[in-house]
Amino acid sequence: MMQEQIYAQAIDTIRARRRAAQEQQEQRTDRIRQEIPETAELERQLRSVCMDIARLIGSGQCAEQIRAIEQQSSEADAMLRTLLTAHGYPADYLDLHYTCPLCSDTGFVNGKPCTCLEQEIGRISAEELNQHSRLALSSFETFSMQYYKKLPEEQYQAMEQNLCFCRQYAASFSPSVQNNILMLGNTGLGKTHLSLAVASVLLQNGFSVIYDSAGSMLHRLEQEHFGKRDGSDTLELLLSCDLLILDDFGTEFDTSFTRSMIYTIINSRINAGKPMIINTNLTSGEIKERYGDRILSRLLFASKILHFYGKDIRIQKRAQQNRS
Ligand SMILES: [Zn+2]
Incomplete structure (x- = not known):
């Protein structure tokens, strides 16, 4: 296998990790929605707050308004976490859990290869050399x-x-x-x-x-x-x-x-x-x-x-x- 293929394979592995992390989060979210229906409303609030913030930033609104909405968001987030722990789940149960928190399983940090990508390339290269x-x-x-x-x-x-x-x-x-x-x-x-x-x-x-x-x-x-x-x-x-x-x-x-x-x-x-x-x-x-x-x-x-x-x-x- 050429170095370029090793690189491509390493990137594929890391992207697959990202997809898996997202799928697992979706599954956890579905499960929680069924078990704790109140979370659905909090999630809806969190999503709409995010959209509000994006809209305000886009329209150049004053920082005070943005801060007020951010405050709402962190309150909704705190309530969601409290609900989760009250039902016996970890507070971060609905968060995305990436294999590599440094790059959120993208393989890059500030445009440079992350250590996880380098490690994966090293692992595949070793395997490859061993095969030969x-x-x-x-x-x-x-x-x-x-x-x-x-x-x-x-x-x-x-x-x-x-x-x-x-x-x-x-x-x-x-x-x-x-x-x-x-x-x-x-x-x-x-x-x-x-x-x-x-x-x-x-x-x-x-x-x-x-x-x-x-x-x-x-x-x-x-x-x-x-x-x-x-x-x-x-x-x-x-x-x-x-x-x-x-x-x-x-x-x-x-x-x-x-x-x-x-x-x-x-x-x-x-x-x-x-x-x-x-x-x-x-x-x-x-x-x-x-x-x-x-x-x-x-x-x-x-x-x-x-x-x-x-x-x-x-x-x-x-x-x-x-x-x-
Ligand atoms: Zn990484």
Whole structure:
């Protein structure tokens, strides 16, 4: 499932919660109307008071009149609550009970994704990654040091330290502490494996993690930007999630649009103090050549650099299978 579908599914779930909350309130209201008929009159009063207030505000009436009507409204509301408790119901029985009181199950607060939406995206993403077994297979436990055994001592130790660093990073992660990792090295040396292992731990701990390859992330942003897709705001999610993992940085299609997006994402997250893990096969010289000195120096300055060494693990595995 693509990130866009995950986002759409998360929004659907949250809208369904809102509908359910409204339906449950209607059912409670019906029940109370039958059991306590006096409530119907109070409800009618409350509704007409609301309409009066709206009309007065619209016609620019003086504040005093509005206050008087508001007073009526709170009296009717208090009487309704008293009636409910007198009949053995909680005072807020007829209120709407949303799953998330922050956003009333809309998924957004002041136009920004609510924490409940981010959590839902995190949950679906985790499920999704698990389905593809990548996350399940890419745990710290399954990161095998045996593929690095033939390396010179110094490089073997560096790989061991990478593993150790990522474990600690995941265990002590805080979304408000700028703590970026820049993983440098050729394809097939375990960069994605360790990134997913971090993602797996964080998702289990309830953080929102977005993991995607730079190519597919930028492709989606481009389609949204040029109006070929709508209904989602990928950039907003990329900027707001607790951890952004940008895999295969440098393999995306190189256009002025992708360069400026990369610049926006990296700069905004560094400025906001939000952590990232960036994996790339490019050397620091190639990053500089492609994205410019500013991005490179910002990245180098703000990140822990992990160098990956070795021979492509996929090739090693294939050779092993052929031998056995
Ligand atoms: Zn919410």
